[in-house]
Amino acid sequence: MIALAFARRRVRGLATTGTDQLRLWDVERRRTLGRIRSGDVANPDCVAFSPVGRLVATGSGGDDGAVQLREVNALR
Numbered sequence: 001m002i003a004l005a006f007a008r009r010r011v012r013g014l015a016t017t018g019t020d021q022l023r024l025w026d027v028e029r030r031r032t033l034g035r036i037r038s039g040d041v042a043n044p045d046c047v048a049f050s051p052v053g054r055l056v057a058t059g060s061g062g063d064d065g066a067v068q069l070r071e072v073n074a075l076r
Helices: none
Strands: 003-006 012-016 021-026 031-037 046-049 055-059 067-071
Touching: 012 046
Parallel strands: 003 046
Antiparallel strands: 003 012, 012 021, 021 031, 046 055, 055 067
């Protein structure tokens, strides 16, 4: 695992292993809620939830410095 983020208001986690897959977790139940390809960000190495927890940002520290925003519901 390269990056992990937690939503404040919901018991959710988001993880990336540096591949093109992201995993959304239900932390309390210890189960995966969904997986999604990282899309425009190749091999993301950072993830973050918005303060309300509705959006997720993924980014890459690579040459392109790409950042992508997605709605959490799109990850299911």
